[in-house]
Amino acid sequence: MTGHRRETDFRTWVLQHRTRLRTTAFLLCGDWYLADDLVQDALGRLYSRWERVVAAGDPRAYVRRVLCNLHNDHLRRPARREISESDVATLRPHPHTSMDERDDELIAALLTIPAGQRTVLVLRFFEDLSVERTAAVLKTSTGNVKSQTSRGLEALRAALRTRPAETA
Template identity: 40%
Template sequence: MPDDDEEQFREFVSQQWGPLTRTAYLLTGDRGVAEDLVQSALEKTHRQWGRILRKDAPGAYVRRAMINTAVSWRRRRRTVEVPLLDADTIATPDAYQHAENRHQLLGALRRLPPRMRAVLVLRYFEDLSEADIARLLDCSPGTVKSQASRGLARLRADLEPPPTITETSLQEDPA
């Protein structure tokens, strides 16, 4: 790789490391795995850097590599994943409501299928347009819209508070 390309790649990495790591964290839910994901995607990008620069789309290329790699890791991990007992996953309560809401949202986001999660992350956290997401994921804008709609519906259902028991409902119940 020519020295100019190498320097441009280094500048790109230093400018984009934070945003890419944030996106990777939202895709994976784990900081260590997110950093591994970014490094893996940047390694793939480095190999194609000269070609990517000619197309002037390194950010899109890296995000696409991150999403594909995250989906691939998820598929491979599915066969060896061991579910934990509820007693093993007890979370300590957070003192601040904002942090608790963020925690619940990230948990609900992690329960979504990888492509649906990718659409929501790219749309609402990366603020990409539906057309840009469609190009990035190699699908139609209609697919992006439907995945976003279904994903938001699942998040709403997952984050909706359970119904509360009121005195009226207790009086109506003969049991």
């Protein structure tokens, strides 16, 4: 593949998938600016391996795995291990997103559950991956995905029940 052809194919792919990747990253981390950074890092890694990744199959699977790994690496940094409840309450969707304002409450609740459960829920229900594909992305067992999904949904329901109703 020539350099020009490679760059054209990559740019075309990015234009088709960047918005969805950015939303996935936001659902993982709850911060649009961090989501932009995660996507940019993931796309940089994809570009450097573009020909191999395309030859191996769907680039989305590779980028999902990279996004999850980058987010997990970010969580391991001591200063970012927790999000305070007041920070979660102030999060609002970035104006350049296609997400509906009605999703604010769900997103805020999603951001209060443990990161591992949140990652599984985002991959399973936002990215619409099967249990098996989610396990492959996270390099874990299907049983772990099932249990994290169950616990994550339970935690999400509890978070939604305990969120104060906003007044109009």
